[in-house]
Amino acid sequence: MIAGPMTIDRFRRLAEAYGSDLSRWPVETQAAAQDLRELDGQARAILAAEAELDALVALRPQPAAAPGILVSKLLDAVPNGRSRSVLAWLAELWPGEARWPAPAFLSLALAIGILAGGNLPWNPLLGTSSAQAQTQISTQSGDEDLLGSALALGPSSEDIVE
Amino acid sequence: MTMFDGTHRREEGYDPAMTAGSAFELRQRDATLIRAVADGDRAAARSLIDTHLSALIAHVERLTRDRAEAEDIAQESFLRLWRIAGSWTPRAKARTWLTTVASRLAIDRLRRASRWSDAEVPEVEDMRPSPEAQADAREVGQAVEEAITALPDRQRAAFALVHIDGLSGRDAAESLGVSEEALESLLARARRSLRARLAEYRMEERPS
Numbered sequence: 268m269i270a271g272p273m274t275i276d277r278f279r280r281l282a283e284a285y286g287s288d289l290s291r292w293p294v295e296t297q298a299a300a301q302d303l304r305e306l307d308g309q310a311r312a313i314l315a316a317e318a319e320l321d322a323l324v325a326l327r328p329q330p331a332a333a334p335g336i337l338v339s340k341l342l343d344a345v346p347n348g349r350s351r352s353v354l355a356w357l358a359e360l361w362p363g364e365a366r367w368p369a370p371a372f373l374s375l376a377l378a379i380g381i382l383a384g385g386n387l388p389w390n391p392l393l394g395t396s397s398a399q400a401q402t403q404i405s406t407q408s409g410d411e412d413l414l415g416s417a418l419a420l421g422p423s424s425e426d427i428v429e
Numbered sequence: 430m431t432m433f434d435g436t437h438r439r440e441e442g443y444d445p446a447m448t449a450g451s452a453f454e455l456r457q458r459d460a461t462l463i464r465a466v467a468d469g470d471r472a473a474a475r476s477l478i479d480t481h482l483s484a485l486i487a488h489v490e491r492l493t494r495d496r497a498e499a500e501d502i503a504q505e506s507f508l509r510l511w512r513i514a515g516s517w518t519p520r521a522k523a524r525t526w527l528t529t530v531a532s533r534l535a536i537d538r539l540r541r542a543s544r545w546s547d548a549e550v551p552e553v554e555d556m557r558p559s560p561e562a563q564a565d566a567r568e569v570g571q572a573v574e575e576a577i578t579a580l581p582d583r584q585r586a587a588f589a590l591v592h593i594d595g596l597s598g599r600d601a602a603e604s605l606g607v608s609e610e611a612l613e614s615l616l617a618r619a620r621r622s623l624r625a626r627l628a629e630y631r632m633e634e635r636p637s
Contacts, residue, residue, distance in 0.1 A: 284616035286592060293598050293609070319631050320624050324592060326570040327577070330487030337500055338478055341507050346514060348469030 273299035279313050287318035452522070460519035467514035474511070477523060482507065484594070485527050491577060491589045492535040493544075502538070506531040528594045532586065532604040539582070546582045569630050576626040584619035587612055 465473035
């Protein structure tokens with residue numbers, strides 16, 4: 268997005284790109300654009316001209332229905348029911364706009380592990396204490412791995428926040 | 430000259446009435462469905478498919494101009510959603526996620542097949558004869574779809590992402606791998622081309 272004050276020229280360039288509906292414009296421009304629309308008849312004329320094209324575009328045909336065989340394939344590929352991560356479970360327990368940075372959970376897991384396992388005996392098989400080993404395993408199999416796998420598959424929901 | 434008042438507008442993707450609050454609710458609803466999919470709930474999967482699949486195929490078809498390829502890419506996008514369903518958090522809308530993944534898959538395929546042009550194509554005014562004055566909405570809609578399909582690759586993709594699938598400029602730019610300034614330029618040129626091609630159908634001035 269090109270930064271700068273909301274002049275009538277800037278307003279026109281945005282309208283020519285994003286159309287007549289200000290809610291489609293970059294969020295950071297919307298308030299200034301609404302103010303200019305209220306105050307300036309030229310701005311309203313610019314939007315009216317773009318609205319003509321928007322109305323035409325809205326007339327394009329409905330998308331054709333997806334083939335039934337494709338729907339069946341996708342339904343058959345639904346996971347078996349044991350694929351949710353700790354992060355997803357915690358996000359459900361605390362709905363809202365809360366951000367769930369994985370490092371915070373990993374730090375919490377580490378702290379709990381140290382507190383709970385500080386006096387446990389040395390584990391000769393793992394070369395560390397059981398608590399430390401458990402923390403390492405938890406970290407390696409936690410959400411960072413899941414998100415990393417998702418990145419290989421495509422963006423995770425964390426990468427696309429709209 | 431046929432008049433169109435916009436009342437035919439229907440929701441293939443973008444919801445003009447959507448507020449920030451309803452966008453939040455949409456993300457929560459999507460998250461609930463996707464978590465259910467991760468738990469093996471086929472009804473939740475069916476709901477997501479019914480809501481998004483046909484529009485996703487239409488979006489990819491605009492990019493690839495190939496229906497079979499569009500169905501294949503839409504299928505792959507949904508399969509990827511199933512695979513990451515267990516780690517989904519409600520920070521994205523399913524629609525945005527699916528459209529972004531499908532766009533990237535489509536553009537990658539088109540580039541590999543040398544069917545995607547990063548070059549800028551000069552805007553050309555359509556010189557076809559004017560349509561009949563009494564063309565109905567279906568004919569106009571078809572003309573609109575053809576005009577969109579005729580856009581150069583990057584303009585078509587940018588226009589579809591923002592004006593049909595309802596992605597924000599930032600998300601659309603990320604999907605295309607361009608800056609927001611470049612996206613704005615692509616959108617403006619796409620709209621100019623469409624306006625020229627569809628000049629015969631422009632609605633008449635209406636009182637505001």
